Amino acid sequence: MMQLHSHSTGRDKATAAVVAPIPALSVAALTISASAPNEAEKTVLHDVAFSVAAGEVLGVLGESGAGKSTLALSLLRLLPQGFEVRSGTIHLNGTSLLDLGDEELRSIRGNEVSLIYQDSSALNPVLRVDHQVAEVIHAHSNWSNARCLQEARATLELVGLGDDRIFSSYPHQLSGGQKQRVAIAQALACGPNLLIADEPTASLDATTALEILDLIERMRDQFHSSVLLISHQPEVLAYLSGRVVVMYAGRIIEEGWIQEVFDSPAHPYTRELLRCRTPFQDKQGPIGSKPRWPFIPGTANDFTAGCPFENRCLNRMELCAISMPPVTAIGQSHHVRCFEYAEEVS
Amino acid sequence: MTPELLSRPLLVARGLTKTYVQGHWPRRRHHKALDGVNLILRSGRTLALVGASGSGKTTLAMCLAALERPDSGEIWLGDLDLASARKGKLLRARTQVQILFQDSSGTLSPLLSAAEIVEEPLRVQCTVPKQQRDHAVTDLLRQVGLTPELKTRRASQLSGGQRQRLAIARALALNPRLIILDEPFTGLDLSARGQIINLLIELQASKALSYLYVSHDLDVVSHFADEVAVMHNGRIVEWGQTDNVIANPIHSSTKVLLDASTALSGRRPSPRGEPACVTC
Numbered sequence: 001m002m003q004l005h006s007h008s009t010g011r012d013k014a015t016a017a018v019v020a021p022i023p024a025l026s027v028a029a030l031t032i033s034a035s036a037p038n039e040a041e042k043t044v045l046h047d048v049a050f051s052v053a054a055g056e057v058l059g060v061l062g063e064s065g066a067g068k069s070t071l072a073l074s075l076l077r078l079l080p081q082g083f084e085v086r087s088g089t090i091h092l093n094g095t096s097l098l099d100l101g102d103e104e105l106r107s108i109r110g111n112e113v114s115l116i117y118q119d120s121s122a123l124n125p126v127l128r129v130d131h132q133v134a135e136v137i138h139a140h141s142n143w144s145n146a147r148c149l150q151e152a153r154a155t156l157e158l159v160g161l162g163d164d165r166i167f168s169s170y171p172h173q174l175s176g177g178q179k180q181r182v183a184i185a186q187a188l189a190c191g192p193n194l195l196i197a198d199e200p201t202a203s204l205d206a207t208t209a210l211e212i213l214d215l216i217e218r219m220r221d222q223f224h225s226s227v228l229l230i231s232h233q234p235e236v237l238a239y240l241s242g243r244v245v246v247m248y249a250g251r252i253i254e255e256g257w258i259q260e261v262f263d264s265p266a267h268p269y270t271r272e273l274l275r276c277r278t279p280f281q282d283k284q285g286p287i288g289s290k291p292r293w294p295f296i297p298g299t300a301n302d303f304t305a306g307c308p309f310e311n312r313c314l315n316r317m318e319l320c321a322i323s324m325p326p327v328t329a330i331g332q333s334h335h336v337r338c339f340e341y342a343e344e345v346s
Numbered sequence: 347m348t349p350e351l352l353s354r355p356l357l358v359a360r361g362l363t364k365t366y367v368q369g370h371w372p373r374r375r376h377h378k379a380l381d382g383v384n385l386i387l388r389s390g391r392t393l394a395l396v397g398a399s400g401s402g403k404t405t406l407a408m409c410l411a412a413l414e415r416p417d418s419g420e421i422w423l424g425d426l427d428l429a430s431a432r433k434g435k436l437l438r439a440r441t442q443v444q445i446l447f448q449d450s451s452g453t454l455s456p457l458l459s460a461a462e463i464v465e466e467p468l469r470v471q472c473t474v475p476k477q478q479r480d481h482a483v484t485d486l487l488r489q490v491g492l493t494p495e496l497k498t499r500r501a502s503q504l505s506g507g508q509r510q511r512l513a514i515a516r517a518l519a520l521n522p523r524l525i526i527l528d529e530p531f532t533g534l535d536l537s538a539r540g541q542i543i544n545l546l547i548e549l550q551a552s553k554a555l556s557y558l559y560v561s562h563d564l565d566v567v568s569h570f571a572d573e574v575a576v577m578h579n580g581r582i583v584e585w586g587q588t589d590n591v592i593a594n595p596i597h598s599s600t601k602v603l604l605d606a607s608t609a610l611s612g613r614r615p616s617p618r619g620e621p622a623c624v625t626c
Contacts, residue, residue, distance in 0.1 A: 063535035064506050176399060202533060205399050205562035206606035213610075232535040235611050276536035279543075279569045290547045291569055295540035299505070 023051035024226040025075070025194050030088030032074055032250075042302060044070050044083070046251045052194070052226040057217070059241030059258060060230040063273070065300065067250040068230045072198045075228070076109055093193060111140040114187035116216075118199040122183060123171040129182050130156060130167040136189045152189065158222075159185045159215055177208035181215065188219050195220070196228045201236055213239050234274060238262060243333070246270050249300040249308035256334035266336040269309045272296045307338070315340060356523055356556050357410065357443075359385040362419035362429070364405055364580075379405040380416060381580035387524060390550065392557040394571035394588065396564065396603060402580040403560045407526050410558065411445040412436050423524075441471055444517035448529040450509045454501035460487070460512055461497040467519040486515040490545060507538035514545065524556045531566065543570060564607040568592050576600045 032045040045067050052058045062068050073079050075090060077097060090097040092112065100108065124132055133152035137143070143151070153167055159181045161167075171179055180200060187195060197216060201209035217240055220227050229241050237244055237258060244261050246254040246269070254267040265271045272294075279291035298312040307313070310320040319339055328341040364380040379402045387393055387410075395403050408414040410421060412428045421428040426439055447453040454463055464483045468474045474482045484494050490511040501509055510530060517525050527546070531539045543566065549555060559571055567574060567588065574591045576584040578599040584591060595601045 063537060064533075205603075206564070206610050207398055207602060210606050210609055234536075239610060273536055276540045278565070292547075293540035293543045293569075295544070296537040 024054040024056075024093055025228075026051040026089075026091045027075075028089045028091075030071075030074065030090065031086040032070060032079070032083055033086050034070075034083045036082055040303075043086075044250050045074070046249075048088070048247075048250075048252055050245050050252060050255065052228060054193070054226055055220060055224045056243070057220060057227040057229055057241040059237030059244035060228060060247060061232065061234060061237055061244055061270075061273075062247035063232060063300075065249075066247040068232075068247055069198055070250075071247070072115065072196045072228065072230055075194070075196060076113055076115055077105055078109075078115075107140065110136050110187075110192075111190045112192055113194045113196065114190070114192040116180075116183050116187050116195070116197045116200050118202050123179060123186075125171055128168050128170060129161075129174070132171075132182065133185050133189050136186050140190050152185075155185045155189050156182070159188070159219075161185065176204055177211060180204065180208075180212050184212070184215060184219065188223065191223045192225055194228065195225045196230070198230045199232070200229075201231070201233075209236070210239075216240065234262060234277065246273075249302055251308065251337065253309070253337045254335065256331065260331060260334050266330055266334065266341065267309075267338050268313045268315055268340070269296075272312075272314075354389050355386050356389045356423070357385075357387040358420075358422045359383060359410065360420045360422075362406070362409060362416045362421070364402075364409065364414065364416045378580050380409070380419075383419070383577075383580070383582055385410075385575065385582065387556050387558060389523065389556055390554040391573065392550070392559055392571045394559045394561060394567040394574045395577060396561060396567060396574060397577035398562070398599065398603065401577040401599075403577050404528060405580075406577070407445065407528055407558065407560050410524075411443050411526050412440060413445070437471075441473070441520040442522050443524045443526065444520065444522040445526040445528065446510075446513055446517050446530050448532055450513040451501065451506075454509065454513060454516075456500060456502055459498050459500060460492070460504070463501065463512060464515045464519055467516060471520055473520060482519075486519055487512075489518065489549070490515045491541075505538075506534050507541060510534065510538075510542050511545065514542075514549070518549070518553075521553075522555070524558065526558045526560070528560045529562075530559075531561075531563065539566075546570075562603070564592070564604060565611070576603070 028049045030045055030048040031043060033041050034044045035041040048071065050058065060068050060071065070079070070083065074085065075097065085098060130149060130152050133155055134148040137148045137151050138145070141148070156162060156167065161178065161181050166178065171182070174182065200216065201212050204212060213236065216227065229237060231237055241258055243256065244258045245252045246261070246267065248269050254261060254270050261270065262274060265274055273296065275294050276296070279293045296312055301308050301311045304310065304321070306321040306323055307325055310316050313320065317339060325337050325339045326342055327335050327337050329335050330341050362380050362383040366377045366379055368375045368377055383406055395406065397403050405414065409416045416429050419429055423439055423442060426435060428436065428439060431439065461483050464486050465479055468479050468482060487494065487497065492508065492511050492515065496504065496508065501512065504512060531542060534542060546557065550557060559567070561567055571588050574586065574588050575582045576597060576599060578597070584595070584597040584600050591600065592604065595604055
């Protein structure tokens with residue numbers, strides 16, 4: 001399994017880095033299956049294990065359908081109907097999230113673990129922004145309405161929306177970046193231990209995306225929360241996270257320091273994916289005057305006993321189609337699930 | 347085709363303005379989404395329209411696609427002015443300008459099959475006889491790399507990349523000369539993005555299509571577009587060959603966009619001089 005490491009985090013930010021002896025979040029051997037009527041049961045997460053230390057930002061990279069969002073939802077026990085946890089454990093500061101009852105879960109959601117969704121359609125369209133944030137505080141405290149509203153406005157101020165006009169706006173009156181800030185304020189209102197950001201910048205332009213990422217980082221420093229940052233854009237992860245896990249077809253196939261993984265990707269999938277960032281610089285048959293872009297042909301093989309990337313892999317061996325490669329350590333904290341490296345070790 | 351033929355103007359827009367009214371009296375506000383935009387789109391070329399959110403990119407795209415009418419100004423497509431043309435003439439002009447929206451899962455009908463989605467424009471415009479439509483649909487799907495087995499699937503049963511291909515097939519159905527691409531790659535992972543970019547470039551080369559590419563992804567813009575126009579507060583503030591604009595940005599808003607893009611790419615933004623504004 002992927003080793004548990006608690007290290008300092010952030011890009012060259014020694015001051016903000018924190019060494020925590022116990023991981024705030026640790027997930028072990030998590031397997032989740034999904035079944036739909038008239039369809040074969042499908043395992044959407046296989047044996048997923050990772051940990052996040054307090055104050056650390058862990059990036060999750062993967063293509064659509066790799067199980068990133070399922071992972072995020074499982075941490076909040078919000079899996080849609082038909083999804084079932086088959087095995088594994090999720091511990092947040094020593095509490096096992098999978099063993100909690102409904103009542104206890106409700107006190108944790110939005111309080112200790114909160115989620116920033118991809119688009120801001122998660123906001124209530126008929127509530128003014130400040131009331132919307134106050135609602136979260138109200139759900140987790142026994143303060144008066146006035147006090148909750150006051151706290152909500154203070155939180156909005158924290159995320160850079162300290163304006164009376166914005167307090168009394170409805171979500172549709174705000175820009176995409178402002179809505180995302182409100183969603184962040186909502187997520188941070190109770191000072192969570194774990195913040196899950198599922199594609200927080202997907203629909204934003206580069207300038208606004210930068211502001212939102214900076215804001216998440218500042219909030220991380222202030223509340224000392226752990227952050228799970230999910231994205232399919234490597235540059236978004238590189239901007240904020242210290243370590244990264246790469247997911248493919250429901251499995252973690254590579255894990256390590258982001259600099260190491262991005263500079264010398266070990267798994268063939270990670271290598272190919274990162275190659276898709278820029279077009280071919282020469283040859284490769286440009287189309288007219290324009291360069292061709294690299295891509296990975298084919299789709300993930302979800303139902304194989306072997307490596308799910310085998311059918312698209314350029315370095316595949318016969319072994320790859322038959323059995324699942326083990327996790328191999330190729331650096332101090334760099335792990336990969338590929339036979340290419342398993343051989344070298346044995 | 348000779349380069350001269352390829353670079354003939356296809357669509358010329360002059361002095362476009364569009365004002366949206368927000369709210370009700372007495373708090374009513376007038377927002378100038380377009381403030382005198384001039385634009386030339388050339389045959390077989392790609393013009394990228396970049397700018398921060400709220401700079402008027404989408405409004406301009408909607409006006410050029412004749413889905414919105416500008417308050418004033420002219421949009422000449424051949425000998426027809428889209429800004430003042432009547433409904434009947436517009437209907438015919440619409441075969442020449444197609445639009446590909448950002449999120450195809452939200453714009454393709456959830457009730458129709460893939461084949462019906464592609465067939466719909468052929469039926470509405472009556473460009474292909476009924477008996478040949480099925481054949482035409484198969485041919486269109488093949489052009490965008492979708493197999494005939496997918497014909498009966500609904501849009502929700504396709505992957506993000508396949509859905510975007512389907513939207514391209516629908517846009518191609520009427521043999522347009524211009525396709526407006528409004529952020530066509532958001533939400534696609536890197537591999538799917540590469541495939542769609544290649545497909546669009548190949549289609550452009552084989553059909554001499556023009557693209558208006560609305561985006562804020564400067565990495566793609568720099569390789570995909572021939573020219574770039576930068577929008578700021580409803581105006582085009584900078585316009586030129588892609589390489590020139592990216593290497594030597596002049597307007598302050600172009601610099602802001604470039605800096606944000608490089609910062610996000612993990613590269614250190616290069617130190618640039620004080621913003622020198624040419625038009626405002």
